Amino acid sequence: MFSRRFVLLAGVLVTLNLVLWFAAPGLALRKALVHELFGPRLIRGEAIYKTAVCGGTDCRFDRGVITDVTPTQLTLREADGRIQPIPIADSTTVNKFGRYVSISRLARRWHVFVIWPTTGPAQSVDVEKIPRRR
Numbered sequence: 001m002f003s004r005r006f007v008l009l010a011g012v013l014v015t016l017n018l019v020l021w022f023a024a025p026g027l028a029l030r031k032a033l034v035h036e037l038f039g040p041r042l043i044r045g046e047a048i049y050k051t052a053v054c055g056g057t058d059c060r061f062d063r064g065v066i067t068d069v070t071p072t073q074l075t076l077r078e079a080d081g082r083i084q085p086i087p088i089a090d091s092t093t094v095n096k097f098g099r100y101v102s103i104s105r106l107a108r109r110w111h112v113f114v115i116w117p118t119t120g121p122a123q124s125v126d127v128e129k130i131p132r133r134r
Contacts, residue, residue, distance in 0.1 A: 044078060058118045062086065063128075069106045074114065074122065086114055089121035096127040 045061040062084050064076030074086045094101050103125075106112075111129035116122035 044082075044084070060116055060118060061113070062116070063113045064111070066106060066108050066110045066112060068108065069103075071103070074106065074112075074125065076112070076114070086116055087121040088125070092122045092125060094125045094127070 044063070062076055062078065064078040064084065066074060067077045067083065068075040072087060072089075074088050076084045076086065078084055088103060090103070092103055094103055094106060096105070106125065106127075107130075109131050110127055111131075113126045113128055114122050115124045
């Protein structure tokens with residue numbers, strides 16, 4: 001009914017499928033490594049996207065504490081002490097704990113994560129922590 005070659009080929013394919021199915025999680029990046037690279041200890045990063053995230057240009061990521069905010073600029077103090085001025089515009093989205101708010105709601109001492117292209121204003125500002133009032 002089935003030839004010997006067919007049975008052997010089917011057995012090899014099923015074995016290969018099972019090996020790859022069980023080995024895939026072990027070959028992937030561990031969550032700890034991803035969390036270490038892109039987690040809360042990330043100070044700044046730079047990447048080149050070919051998608052619409054930053055319009056196919058050089059894109060920067062900065063995390064820090066707001067030291068000054070104006071209608072056109074956001075100034076951050078990063079964890080390594082660097083002061084980073086970031087241009088903002090009306091098109092910049094501000095996400096405060098899952099809700100979108102206006103740029104005018106940003107305040108000093110807030111911990112934020114900013115995504116911005118090197119050639120224009122910030123695209124998004126994510127508020128990570130708001131310190132308690134004294």
